[in-house]
Amino acid sequence: MTLNIDQLKKKIIYRSNYRGTKEMDKLLGAFxxxxxxxxxxEDLADLEKLLDIDDANLYNFFNGLVTDFKFKDNKINLLYKNFKYSE
Structure with missing residues (x-):
């Protein structure tokens, strides 16, 4: 099944807002x-891959801590790493 761009965006938005931990729901939802x-x-595909990573590694990567996962150098990971979250 092939998703069109709008369906893919909706899927990504949903997945970013319903992670399992409230902190990551807010952070990834805002991002x-x-x-x-x-x-x-290509960026959307990379964002989808980012959302496949567990919350602990995403939190640690965002905060500059040690991760169990090797994050690739791409636009999405750079944007996420440098994202300034504010409620």
């Missing part, structure tokens, strides 16, 4: 909301 409409297909 996705800020950038989703600026991303091309």
């Amino acid at each position: 996705t909301k800020k950038y989703i409409d600026e991303l091309n297909n």
Whole structure:
């Protein structure tokens, strides 16, 4: 099944807002909301891959801590790492 771009964006938005931990729901939800409409297909695919990573590793990567996961150098990971979250 092939998703069109709008369906993919909706799927990503949902996944970013319903992670399992309230902290990551807020952080990834805010990150996705800020950038989703600026991303091309490749970026959206990378964002989907980012959302496949567990919350602990995403939290540690965001905060500059040690992770069990090797994060690739790409636009999405750089944007996420440098994202300034504020409620």
